Protein backbone atom coordinates (compact mmCIF):
# COMPACT_ATOMS: atom_id res chain seq x y z
CA UNK A 1 0.00 0.00 0.00
CA UNK A 2 2.83 2.41 0.82
CA UNK A 3 5.43 3.44 3.35
CA UNK A 4 4.72 3.26 7.09
CA UNK A 5 5.12 6.80 8.43
CA UNK A 6 4.00 6.28 11.96
CA UNK A 7 2.68 3.56 14.21
CA UNK A 8 0.37 4.90 16.91
CA UNK A 9 -1.41 3.17 19.75
CA UNK A 10 -4.32 2.12 17.58
CA UNK A 11 -3.58 3.19 14.01
CA UNK A 12 -0.89 2.88 11.38
CA UNK A 13 -0.20 5.93 9.26
CA UNK A 14 0.92 4.93 5.79
CA UNK A 15 2.03 7.22 2.98
CA UNK A 16 0.60 6.23 -0.39
CA UNK A 17 -1.42 7.65 -3.20
CA UNK A 18 -5.07 7.96 -4.14
CA UNK A 19 -6.00 8.42 -7.76
CA UNK A 20 -2.60 9.93 -8.41
CA UNK A 21 -2.63 12.27 -5.43
CA UNK A 22 -0.28 12.01 -2.44
CA UNK A 23 -2.30 10.45 0.35
CA UNK A 24 -2.11 9.22 3.90
CA UNK A 25 -3.88 6.04 4.96
CA UNK A 26 -4.89 5.94 8.60
CA UNK A 27 -5.62 2.31 9.34
CA UNK A 28 -6.92 1.25 12.73
CA UNK A 29 -5.27 -2.08 13.45
CA UNK A 30 -7.15 -5.00 14.95
CA UNK A 31 -6.38 -5.26 18.64
CA UNK A 32 -5.85 -8.90 19.49
CA UNK A 33 -6.87 -8.70 23.11
CA UNK A 34 -10.33 -7.43 22.20
CA UNK A 35 -13.10 -9.81 21.26
CA UNK A 36 -13.04 -9.59 17.46
CA UNK A 37 -16.68 -8.63 16.82
CA UNK A 38 -16.38 -5.93 19.45
CA UNK A 39 -13.01 -4.81 18.09
CA UNK A 40 -14.44 -4.49 14.60
CA UNK A 41 -17.40 -2.49 15.86
CA UNK A 42 -15.14 -0.11 17.78
CA UNK A 43 -12.76 0.44 14.86
CA UNK A 44 -15.72 0.94 12.55
CA UNK A 45 -17.30 3.49 14.87
CA UNK A 46 -14.06 5.42 15.49
CA UNK A 47 -13.31 5.62 11.79
CA UNK A 48 -16.74 7.10 11.05
CA UNK A 49 -16.52 9.40 14.04
CA UNK A 50 -13.10 10.76 13.05
CA UNK A 51 -14.31 11.41 9.49
CA UNK A 52 -17.38 13.26 10.79
CA UNK A 53 -15.33 15.38 13.16
CA UNK A 54 -12.81 16.23 10.42
CA UNK A 55 -15.67 17.49 8.29
CA UNK A 56 -17.12 19.48 11.18
CA UNK A 57 -13.74 21.09 11.87
CA UNK A 58 -13.33 22.00 8.22
CA UNK A 59 -16.82 23.53 8.18
CA UNK A 60 -15.83 25.56 11.23
CA UNK A 61 -13.04 27.03 9.10
CA UNK A 62 -9.96 25.04 10.09
CA UNK A 63 -7.48 23.63 7.66
CA UNK A 64 -7.95 19.86 7.89
CA UNK A 65 -6.80 17.16 5.42
CA UNK A 66 -9.34 16.48 2.69
CA UNK A 67 -10.86 13.03 2.94
CA UNK A 68 -10.54 10.92 -0.20
CA UNK A 69 -12.15 7.78 1.15
CA UNK A 70 -13.87 6.61 4.33
CA UNK A 71 -13.82 2.85 4.79
CA UNK A 72 -15.45 1.84 8.05
CA UNK A 73 -15.23 -1.86 7.24
CA UNK A 74 -11.49 -1.65 6.70
CA UNK A 75 -11.24 0.87 9.56
CA UNK A 76 -9.42 3.12 7.12
CA UNK A 77 -9.42 6.81 6.30
CA UNK A 78 -7.63 7.95 3.18
CA UNK A 79 -6.80 11.62 3.25
CA UNK A 80 -4.71 14.32 1.74
CA UNK A 81 -1.04 14.26 2.75
CA UNK A 82 -0.50 17.56 4.50
CA UNK A 83 2.80 19.19 3.60
CA UNK A 84 4.89 20.99 6.16
CA UNK A 85 6.24 20.04 9.55
CA UNK A 86 4.72 19.18 12.88
CA UNK A 87 4.51 22.11 15.26
CA UNK A 88 6.32 19.84 17.72
CA UNK A 89 9.40 19.76 15.50
CA UNK A 90 9.39 23.50 14.91
CA UNK A 91 9.45 24.64 18.52
CA UNK A 92 13.06 23.66 19.28
CA UNK A 93 15.02 23.76 22.50
CA UNK A 94 15.56 27.38 23.36
CA UNK A 95 13.40 30.46 23.34
CA UNK A 96 10.98 30.52 20.44
CA UNK A 97 11.58 32.66 17.38
CA UNK A 98 9.15 35.34 16.28
CA UNK A 99 7.90 32.90 13.62
CA UNK A 100 7.14 30.23 16.20
CA UNK A 101 5.35 32.72 18.45
CA UNK A 102 3.34 33.76 15.44
CA UNK A 103 2.35 30.10 14.94
CA UNK A 104 1.21 29.82 18.55
CA UNK A 105 -0.89 32.92 18.11
CA UNK A 106 -2.52 31.32 15.06
CA UNK A 107 -2.96 28.13 17.04
CA UNK A 108 -4.84 30.04 19.72
CA UNK A 109 -7.04 31.70 17.10
CA UNK A 110 -7.79 28.42 15.34
CA UNK A 111 -8.60 26.58 18.56
CA UNK A 112 -10.95 29.39 19.54
CA UNK A 113 -12.60 29.11 16.12
CA UNK A 114 -13.10 25.39 16.65
CA UNK A 115 -14.51 25.98 20.11
CA UNK A 116 -16.85 28.70 18.86
CA UNK A 117 -18.29 26.07 16.51
CA UNK A 118 -18.98 23.89 19.55
CA UNK A 119 -16.17 21.40 18.93
CA UNK A 120 -13.30 20.28 21.14
CA UNK A 121 -10.29 18.64 19.52
CA UNK A 122 -9.72 16.19 22.35
CA UNK A 123 -6.06 15.41 21.58
CA UNK A 124 -4.54 18.80 21.10
CA UNK A 125 -0.80 18.16 21.14
CA UNK A 126 1.92 19.77 19.04
CA UNK A 127 2.27 16.44 17.18
CA UNK A 128 -1.25 16.83 15.83
CA UNK A 129 -0.71 20.27 14.33
CA UNK A 130 1.21 20.80 11.08
CA UNK A 131 2.66 24.12 10.00
CA UNK A 132 3.54 25.30 6.56
CA UNK A 133 4.32 28.84 5.39
CA UNK A 134 2.99 30.25 8.63
CA UNK A 135 -0.32 28.41 8.30
CA UNK A 136 -1.57 25.56 10.47
CA UNK A 137 -3.42 22.35 9.68
CA UNK A 138 -5.03 20.08 12.24
CA UNK A 139 -4.87 16.29 12.37
CA UNK A 140 -6.15 13.44 14.50
CA UNK A 141 -9.83 14.08 15.29
CA UNK A 142 -10.47 10.63 16.73
CA UNK A 143 -11.17 12.05 20.20
CA UNK A 144 -12.94 15.21 19.07
CA UNK A 145 -16.45 15.89 20.31
CA UNK A 146 -19.33 18.29 19.94
CA UNK A 147 -19.35 20.35 23.10
CA UNK A 148 -19.71 24.00 23.96
CA UNK A 149 -18.83 23.59 27.64
CA UNK A 150 -16.14 25.86 29.07
CA UNK A 151 -14.75 22.85 30.97
CA UNK A 152 -14.22 20.86 27.78
CA UNK A 153 -12.64 23.76 25.96
CA UNK A 154 -10.27 24.26 28.90
CA UNK A 155 -9.23 20.60 28.58
CA UNK A 156 -7.93 21.34 25.07
CA UNK A 157 -5.85 24.24 26.36
CA UNK A 158 -4.61 22.19 29.26
CA UNK A 159 -3.31 19.41 27.02
CA UNK A 160 -1.52 21.76 24.66
CA UNK A 161 -0.03 23.58 27.66
CA UNK A 162 1.21 20.33 29.20
CA UNK A 163 2.67 19.21 25.90
CA UNK A 164 4.61 22.43 25.46
CA UNK A 165 5.79 22.52 29.05
CA UNK A 166 6.88 18.89 28.90
CA UNK A 167 8.66 18.97 25.56
CA UNK A 168 9.91 22.55 25.38
CA UNK A 169 10.14 24.08 28.88
CA UNK A 170 12.17 27.13 27.80
CA UNK A 171 9.71 27.96 25.04
CA UNK A 172 6.63 27.38 27.15
CA UNK A 173 5.97 30.75 28.83
CA UNK A 174 6.18 32.94 25.71
CA UNK A 175 4.48 30.29 23.56
CA UNK A 176 1.57 30.02 25.98
CA UNK A 177 1.26 33.77 26.20
CA UNK A 178 0.96 33.98 22.41
CA UNK A 179 -1.49 31.08 22.37
CA UNK A 180 -3.78 32.75 24.89
CA UNK A 181 -3.55 36.10 23.12
CA UNK A 182 -4.57 34.43 19.89
CA UNK A 183 -7.39 32.63 21.66
CA UNK A 184 -8.71 35.87 23.17
CA UNK A 185 -8.44 37.72 19.86
CA UNK A 186 -10.91 35.25 18.38
CA UNK A 187 -13.06 34.14 21.31
CA UNK A 188 -13.33 37.58 22.87
CA UNK A 189 -11.91 38.64 26.23
CA UNK A 190 -14.85 37.42 28.27
CA UNK A 191 -14.94 33.87 26.95
CA UNK A 192 -11.13 33.66 27.00
CA UNK A 193 -11.11 34.67 30.67
CA UNK A 194 -13.72 32.02 31.47
CA UNK A 195 -11.76 29.27 29.70
CA UNK A 196 -8.43 30.37 31.22
CA UNK A 197 -10.07 30.49 34.66
CA UNK A 198 -11.36 26.97 34.16
CA UNK A 199 -7.89 25.88 33.06
CA UNK A 200 -6.43 27.19 36.32
CA UNK A 201 -9.17 25.40 38.27
CA UNK A 202 -8.34 22.11 36.54
CA UNK A 203 -4.66 22.63 37.33
CA UNK A 204 -5.40 23.28 41.00
CA UNK A 205 -7.50 20.12 41.14
CA UNK A 206 -4.64 18.23 39.47
CA UNK A 207 -2.19 19.38 42.12
CA UNK A 208 -4.44 18.35 44.98
CA UNK A 209 -5.11 15.03 43.30
CA UNK A 210 -1.37 14.34 43.11
CA UNK A 211 -0.88 15.15 46.82
CA UNK A 212 -3.60 12.73 47.90
Ligand SMILES: Nc1ncnc2c1ncn2[C@@H]1O[C@H](COP(=O)(O)OP(=O)(O)O)[C@@H](O)[C@H]1O
Pocket residue numbers: 005006007008009010011013024026065079080081082083086127128139140141142
Ligand atom coordinates in the same frame (compact mmCIF):
# COMPACT_ATOMS: atom_id res chain seq x y z
N1 LIG B 1 -2.86 13.81 6.60
C1 LIG B 1 -1.62 13.77 7.09
N2 LIG B 1 -0.62 14.45 6.48
C2 LIG B 1 0.63 14.42 6.98
N3 LIG B 1 1.01 13.75 8.08
C3 LIG B 1 0.07 13.05 8.74
C4 LIG B 1 -1.29 13.03 8.29
N4 LIG B 1 -2.00 12.25 9.13
C5 LIG B 1 -1.13 11.82 10.06
N5 LIG B 1 0.12 12.28 9.84
C6 LIG B 1 1.33 12.02 10.64
O1 LIG B 1 1.14 10.84 11.40
C7 LIG B 1 1.12 11.13 12.80
C8 LIG B 1 0.06 10.29 13.49
O2 LIG B 1 -1.22 10.55 12.92
P1 LIG B 1 -2.47 10.75 13.88
O3 LIG B 1 -3.68 10.93 13.06
O4 LIG B 1 -2.13 11.81 14.86
O5 LIG B 1 -2.55 9.31 14.57
P2 LIG B 1 -2.62 8.91 16.11
O6 LIG B 1 -4.08 8.88 16.40
O7 LIG B 1 -1.98 7.57 16.18
O8 LIG B 1 -1.87 9.94 16.90
C9 LIG B 1 0.88 12.64 12.90
O9 LIG B 1 1.46 13.18 14.08
C10 LIG B 1 1.56 13.15 11.64
O10 LIG B 1 2.95 13.29 11.87
Ligand SMILES: [Mg+2]
Pocket residue numbers: 127128140
Ligand atom coordinates in the same frame (compact mmCIF):
# COMPACT_ATOMS: atom_id res chain seq x y z
MG1 LIG C 1 -1.85 11.97 16.87
